[in-house]
Amino acid sequence: xxxxxxxxxxxxxxxxxxxxxxxxxxxxxxxxxxxxxxxxxxxxxxxxxxxxxxxxxxxxxxxxxxxxxxxxxxxxxxxxxxxxxxxxxxxxxxxxxxxxxxxxxxxxxxxxxxxxxxxxxxxxxxxxxxxxxxxxxxxxxxxxxxxxxxxxxxxxxxxxxxxxxxxxxxxxxxxxxxxxxxxxxxxxxxxxxxxxxxxxxxxxxxxxxxxxxxxxxxxxxxxxxxxxxxxxxxxxxxxxxxxxxxxxxxxxxxxxxxxxxxxxxxxxxxxxxxxxxxxxxxxxxxxxxxxxxxxxxx
Amino acid sequence: xxxxxxxxxxxxxxxxxxxxxxxxxxxxxxxxxxxxxxxxxxxxxxxxxxxxxxxxxxxxxxxxxxxxxxxxxxxxxxxxxxxxxxxxxxxxxxxxxxxxxxxxxxxxxxxxxxxxxxxxxxxxxxxxxxxxxxxxxxxxxxxxxxxxxxxxxxxxxxxxxxxxxxxxxxxxxxxxxxxxxxxxxxxxxxxxxxxxxxxxxxxxxxxxxxxxxxxxxxxxxxxxxxxxxxxxxxxxxxxxxxxxxxxxxxxxxxxxxxxxxxxxxxxxxxxxxxxxxxxxxxxxxxxxxxxxxxxxxx
Numbered sequence: 054x055x056x057x058x059x060x061x062x063x064x065x066x067x068x069x070x071x072x073x074x075x076x077x078x079x080x081x082x083x084x085x086x087x088x089x090x091x092x093x094x095x096x097x098x099x100x101x102x103x104x105x106x107x108x109x110x111x112x113x114x115x116x117x118x119x120x121x122x123x124x125x126x127x128x129x130x131x132x133x134x135x136x137x138x139x140x141x142x143x144x145x146x147x148x149x150x151x152x153x154x155x156x157x158x159x160x161x162x163x164x165x166x167x168x169x170x171x172x173x174x175x176x177x178x179x180x181x182x183x184x185x186x187x188x189x190x191x192x193x194x195x196x197x198x199x200x201x202x203x204x205x206x207x208x209x210x211x212x213x214x215x216x217x218x219x220x221x222x223x224x225x226x227x228x229x230x231x232x233x234x235x236x237x238x239x240x241x242x243x244x245x246x247x248x249x250x251x252x253x254x255x256x257x258x259x260x261x262x263x264x265x266x267x268x269x270x271x272x273x274x275x276x277x278x279x280x281x282x283x284x285x286x287x288x289x290x291x292x293x294x295x296x297x298x299x300x301x302x303x304x305x306x307x308x309x310x311x312x313x314x315x316x317x318x319x320x321x322x323x324x325x326x327x328x329x330x331x332x333x334x335x336x337x338x339x340x341x342x343x344x345x346x347x348x349x350x351x
Numbered sequence: 352x353x354x355x356x357x358x359x360x361x362x363x364x365x366x367x368x369x370x371x372x373x374x375x376x377x378x379x380x381x382x383x384x385x386x387x388x389x390x391x392x393x394x395x396x397x398x399x400x401x402x403x404x405x406x407x408x409x410x411x412x413x414x415x416x417x418x419x420x421x422x423x424x425x426x427x428x429x430x431x432x433x434x435x436x437x438x439x440x441x442x443x444x445x446x447x448x449x450x451x452x453x454x455x456x457x458x459x460x461x462x463x464x465x466x467x468x469x470x471x472x473x474x475x476x477x478x479x480x481x482x483x484x485x486x487x488x489x490x491x492x493x494x495x496x497x498x499x500x501x502x503x504x505x506x507x508x509x510x511x512x513x514x515x516x517x518x519x520x521x522x523x524x525x526x527x528x529x530x531x532x533x534x535x536x537x538x539x540x541x542x543x544x545x546x547x548x549x550x551x552x553x554x555x556x557x558x559x560x561x562x563x564x565x566x567x568x569x570x571x572x573x574x575x576x577x578x579x580x581x582x583x584x585x586x587x588x589x590x591x592x593x594x595x596x597x598x599x600x601x602x603x604x605x606x607x608x609x610x611x612x613x614x615x616x617x618x619x620x621x622x623x624x625x626x627x628x629x630x631x632x633x634x635x636x637x638x639x640x641x642x643x644x645x646x647x648x649x
Binding site for chain 1: 489509560575586638
């Protein structure tokens with residue numbers, strides 16, 4: 054993993070007046086990207102590509118995009134195509150897009166897994182036009198209504214396989230994310246997926262499982278509602294996340310997720326053992342070790 | 352579980368000018384209670400009882416209390432004694448306090464477990480002067496520096512075994528918590544401990560275990576630091592909590608905590624099985640079930 058000092062990247066927009074951006078998948082990430090790109094004058098025109106008629110009406114009504122067009126027409130009018138759809142749909146959609154772009158256009162994806170996609174496109178004749186990214190921002194909400202103009206700022210954006218993309222294309226994408234207030238981190242796709250399993254995917258699984266635990270054990274929903282303080286709310290928050298987004302992520306990153314999930318179960322078993330044996334020293338030791346996370350997460 | 356409409360409780364302070372309160376254990380909870388009681392004119396004078404010389408200096412320097420006195424002297428001057436110390440210390444300290452109070456004074460505890468204490472005091476000749484409470488508020492920080500004047504508001508406060516306390520004493524305590532912006536929930540001590548295991552104690556264990564998982568698996572601390580987005584931070588936040596506070600809670604509520612911990616491990620195993628078998632339908636089903644928490648936690 055290498056990080057780049059943001060000062061080395063041009064802060065100014067790359068073209069006076071902005072570019073035309075097509076957003077494929079105008080949901081939490083795509084819709085937020087649309088909003089912020091417009092707000093920061095990165096885009097002068099934003100086109101949405103949506104599967105469903107209902108979504109088309111919504112993204113226009115919410116003012117996320119200037120117009121909605123079919124994929125092929127949208128690409129023709131765009132400088133940059135930003136793909137933010139569930140990762141199981143990304144490969145076929147990306148292959149279609151890559152087939153339609155020319156040597157001036159840039160294709161960016163925002164998926165939470167990177168290896169499957171980078172691997173699928175590695176020999177594509179237009180590979181250099183593609184920049185693989187993962188802006189490490191999200192909320193537990195999904196769909197166009199979840200898009201917010203406060204997205205992205207202050208978080209990391211991972212750029213994968215940078216050397217396989219055209220230099221100027223990477224520069225433009227770096228420029229956009231930096232203007233969004235993100236700091237850039239560079240990784241190989243395999244390393245990205247490993248790290249993402251540790252610091253993002255496992256949090257979602259523990260939160261989903263915690264919700265199921267409490268829903269299973271606590272038959273008095275009133276009690277959850279009345280008593281749940283900040284602690285429970287923050288640990289269970291991610292359990293509201295959209296299965297349609299997360300199931301494909303877990304499946305694509307299956308081996309890494311299983312690896313870290315096994316470790317997590319074994320860590321919980323240590324707490325179980327300490328309690329069963331009434332071993333307060335061991336219990337303290339486990340918690341004191343966990344406290345080390347303070348060093349890393351302020 | 353029963354809840355009471357706050358409108359039925361007198362909102363006005365119970366004595367013009369406020370009362371004298373002794374805080375035994377001026378940390379996160381006790382210190383915050385001191386701050387807010389003063390701010391809301393519930394207390395005209397706040398006395399701190401601290402074990403360590405270092406803490407005495409700190410609580411005075413932070414302005415949490417007006418003076419620091421030895422327990423016996425402090426009680427003599429007080430209308431109400433508020434005990435907020437780790438639950439393994441509560442029983443012996445409370446027994447000492449109950450021996451020193453008269454029939455006008457009120458003793459309140461704020462511990463996260465209620466059965467052990469209520470059981471220990473059930474036959475005490477002064478039992479009626481004691482009101483068992485659990486304000487369901489906290490942060491991952493501890494000690495006097497963690498005390499904040501924004502504490503308590505908007506959260507539930509559980510009052511246990513209400514019928515074993517003097518009616519006027521309960522009324523005063525209800526009055527105080529209501530003035531702090533809390534809503535009141537009434538429970539037997541046994542029920543409290545069961546519910547607390549579900550909605551509070553398990554969240555802390557999962558968070559501690561998640562921190563240990565990531566610290567074990569993620570050898571690149573830079574990666575955690577760079578990549579951890581809001582999701583990881585919120586699920587791991589409680590792992591910063593103080594072992595000296597939590598170990599006694601887990602031990603006193605051992606059976607309930609073990610019960611819910613076993614369920615949690617079994618819920619995580621379901622995710623493991625879905626991933627191992629690449630059963631995306633099952634994976635979706637597990638997450639859709641977890642989504643039901645939206646109904647309860649907004």
